[in-house]
Amino acid sequence: MPTRFKTRMEHIEWCGDDVLIVSIAKPKGYSFRAGQWFRLYLSTDQGEQVRTLSHAAGPGDRDLLIATRLSDSAFKRALATAAVGEAVEISAPGGRLSLPDSTAGPLILTGGVGVAPVRSLLRQARFEGRRFEDAVMFYGVRDDACIPFQRELEDLSQIGLRVIIVCEHPGEAWSGERGLITPELVSRYVGDAAAHPAVVTGPPAMVRAMELLLDELGIDEESRTVERFGALA
Numbered sequence: 001m002p003t004r005f006k007t008r009m010e011h012i013e014w015c016g017d018d019v020l021i022v023s024i025a026k027p028k029g030y031s032f033r034a035g036q037w038f039r040l041y042l043s044t045d046q047g048e049q050v051r052t053l054s055h056a057a058g059p060g061d062r063d064l065l066i067a068t069r070l071s072d073s074a075f076k077r078a079l080a081t082a083a084v085g086e087a088v089e090i091s092a093p094g095g096r097l098s099l100p101d102s103t104a105g106p107l108i109l110t111g112g113v114g115v116a117p118v119r120s121l122l123r124q125a126r127f128e129g130r131r132f133e134d135a136v137m138f139y140g141v142r143d144d145a146c147i148p149f150q151r152e153l154e155d156l157s158q159i160g161l162r163v164i165i166v167c168e169h170p171g172e173a174w175s176g177e178r179g180l181i182t183p184e185l186v187s188r189y190v191g192d193a194a195a196h197p198a199v200v201t202g203p204p205a206m207v208r209a210m211e212l213l214l215d216e217l218g219i220d221e222e223s224r225t226v227e228r229f230g231a232l233a
């Protein structure tokens with residue numbers, strides 16, 4: 001039986017209609033590296049269920065943090081109705097997602113709750129005092145009702161990161177980029193995209209679209225770090 005840690009829900013916050021940002025108390029003896037994931041076990045109306053979720057917090061943060069999009073699954077229903085203080089269990093961490101070691105800033109492509117492990121990595125990069133040359137993050141969101149971690153990501157210019165939020169269905173007041181992340185959009189912000197290592201995280205369909213985009217921009221597979229939130233349907 002894999003190691004399981006007993007812990008509890010610490011804080012639950014809605015972001016828009018269908019995204020939850022959940023803090024979970026860091027269990028004693030639990031440690032992880034930025035960008036890793038863990039499994040969260042919840043008791044649901046269909047028995048115990050488990051999902052893999054990425055750390056959005058950095059290893060030095062007090063609590064663990066996740067961002068997840070709700071669905072009608074028993075697991076997500078249980079999460080949406082969980083109470084602060086409720087007992088839950090998590091697995092040991094897994095995964096090897098990391099930021100490239102080069103000084104050439106990464107081209108980060110993410111969308112929706114795919115931003116979670118990116119936030120973890122960037123918090124750690126800031127904590128370690130890293131400074132990138134021209135790192136650019138394209139962050140695709142469905143609408144601008146609530147953009148998880150927007151303000152703190154936009155504040156990361158101190159580590160040499162520019163954040164371009166690309167909103168598919170913005171309200172009238174939105175002044176940022178609209179639509180989807182396309183090769184043309186990336187080229188407008190990044191002169192020689194092929195000179196940058198790429199980091200891609202998110203739901204399978206989004207990751208697939210970004211891989212095709214990277215093909216088009218001439219970023220070869222060895223220069224890509226990819227975290228796909230599940231198998232391609």
Ligand SMILES: Cc1cc2nc3c(=O)[nH]c(=O)nc-3n(C[C@H](O)[C@H](O)[C@H](O)COP(=O)(O)OP(=O)(O)OC[C@H]3O[C@@H](n4cnc5c(N)ncnc54)[C@H](O)[C@@H]3O)c2cc1C
Nearest residue numbers: 049050051052053054067068069071073075113116229230
């Ligand atoms: C490395 C990695 C990191 C991820 N990080 C995040 C994240 O940060 N945030 C996030 O929202 N999602 C993340 N996911 C995806 C997450 O694990 C879920 O697949 C996703 O949130 C959809 O879950 P659902 O319950 O809404 O959907 P569902 O469609 O009900 O389930 C999605 C998947 O869960 C599996 N599943 C269904 N029922 C069960 C069950 N009873 N027991 C076990 N597995 C079952 C199925 O194989 C299905 O493919 C990550 C996935 C991976 C692989």
